Amino acid sequence: MLQDEAAAGQRAPTAVLTPPVSLEGGLAAEHRPPNLLRRVLSLFGNVRPGSDLTQFQLPPLFNMPKSQLQCYGEAVYCIGEDYLNKCAKGKSSLERFASVVAWSISTTRPALFGQAPFNPILGETHHVSRGSLNVLLEQVSHHPPVSALHATDAKDNVELIWCHKPVPRFHGTSVEAVIKGKRHLRLLKFGENYEMDSPNLLIKLLPTTGADWVGDVSIRCKDSGLEADLCYYKSHAFLGFGGSSKSIRGKIFHSKTLKTIYEIDGQWDRIVKLKDVHSGEVTILYDAKKAISGLKTPILQAPQNMWSTESATVWSEVSQAILNKEWGKASAAKKNIEEKQRKLQLERESSGELWVPNHFTVTHTKEDEWNCSPLEQSVPPAPIIVSP
Template sequence: MIQDEAAAGPRATTAVLTPPLSLDGGLAAEHRPPNLLRRVLSFFGSVRPGSDLTQFQLPSLFNMPKSQLQCYGEAVYCFGEDYLNKCAKGKSSLERFASVVAWSISTTRPALFGQAPFNPILGETHHVSRGSLNVLLEQVSHHPPVSALHATDAKDNVELIWCHKPVPRFHGASVEAVIKGKRHLRLLKFGENYEMDSPNLLIKLLPTTGADWVGDVSIRCKDSGLEADLCYYKSHAFLGFGGSSKSIRGKIFHSKTLKTIYEIDGQWDRIVKLKDVHSGEVTILYDAKKAISGLKTPILQAPQNLWPTESATVWSEVSQAILNKEWGKASAAKQIIEEKQRKLQRERKSSGELWVPKHFTVTHTKENEWDCSPLEQSVPPAPIIVHP
């Protein structure tokens, strides 16, 4: 069996770490190539509606200088106000559940039109710590792309286990990436497990361009009998113009009685309010400005402990070229990585060897649903850190 494909070769210590996606910039227009809109429309002009875009090699001109694993990880370890910590400190099951809903919203980060992260290579990892929170991701499948996340915080007795399988399809005037898989948040002190979905990413080409999060998200805790339904949507607009594209609405209710306890309404990039349907009292559930602005860029603290499979190492040359706006160099470096992966795939197929993940066990059903379970009980401290 081949277990650590991305680690082939000498140990590398080079890592390119970039600002996280946030409300106040991060990787915004300064890294965009010239004539981006024209290039995007030209690319999709050659794609048939209904096509699965995971089968296409995206030109480096359309890449932001980081991997999809880093984007997933940033949603967990890059934050201003610590909503995850609030989940573990709730005095009642209802208070904890409302905090989990707020934390789930906090993982929604701004998307950039026309720019996508790198599709992680098989066996790629991303390992980062923030205080007592340790986060580890691994790309457990390349075709289809499936990413697994495990995070533990011994201080707050919190554990996260995610399994994400994005399925982007072209619909003529738009691209929608359906994010399949589940997110689990476990509050170990209380014996509570919360299961939730992720919203889908909608990239609009006509009549106006943009990138928005849309769709329904369900959050449930069987241990407390509480559930929440959230809907990410674009508010009323005329002929596709105007309106708010970052609206969110929903409710928290009892699973058995279906009785609504709280109504949720607002915008995930601003303020989301919570209304007690019994008393009419309205409170702030989530403040995006506090949660996802002023975010700090991770730093490499222990180069000697960096794995060669680390996203920031695997894509370092490509990322640096993009940051320098050296598009030809970025394309050449990306092509070398992709060709190496195709070569390894051919060698595995020829020899009949089976690749298995290093940090997760993976199962999938005939319906092509995936489940990822961490092999270790806790995630160790990482060589890359984020200062609180």
């Protein structure tokens, strides 16, 4: 059942909401610490290559003023041209599949070197609405960090279910965060379920710095017998120099025959084109400028309905201190949150209490694969909104 006031505890009226990361960088791009590279390298001075960084603690100087749950949510509810809406309006299964591919690309947002969102606390939630689309996220595990997302749109008969588990590892000159888990997009009107992966985040430290999305993404719909393979990569110009680190290529094909229908090529931060291999016709599949530039900041419309577990409330003091560049205050506030969570964990362990998510059922295998299923069929309207 959805969290009621008793389960959520005392509602906190304070919430700090910041602009989403957009094509122009958004507010987070303005909060870059001084001597960034030197400070980043100092963080990894005693870390061995191959180390799992899941429990690595960042000082607030390297945090953007928002939680990872908010970043996941923004990829869904912060959008210019509505590619999710297009998925439900396709006249054929092939047209809908191409729209799903475009929507998947639209969830890729610019990565910021030297800045990371807060690692959500156990039971933290993020609940936002954009028009008829209602989005709810919950942190269903802290160690390892696992985030679940459920979104429903009654108007377009669309449902989203995500389960994300980032696994960051240090490789000496870089850090790569492998995003494990699946995303499901369901077009209920057509009885179609689309399953897809996420690209991985590569943070380069030497010889040059940068943060880019890399790796392969598969999108498949068993109901229509269609699949897509995408590759996020860095293209190279003359003699291997230059090029774009935000390139993407791939294809849409029939699952049974493996026959290619469309070829995909472009840059996910610019234009991605779709080429019909039979006719040779080229069309624009995705336009980043229309999709992820000039994004609107969420606003708190109904503070009386906001849960105390809401990300914008949990991290409000830390976020505000970061915005004010009061690093000592930010460190103290973040430490207070972390110590409180450790205390709660010790209390649960001593009493033998097993923590259970409020909004999802969670299972995981011996191979550490996680699956999350929402407890409710639909997500209710949220106290935080984004104007369509």
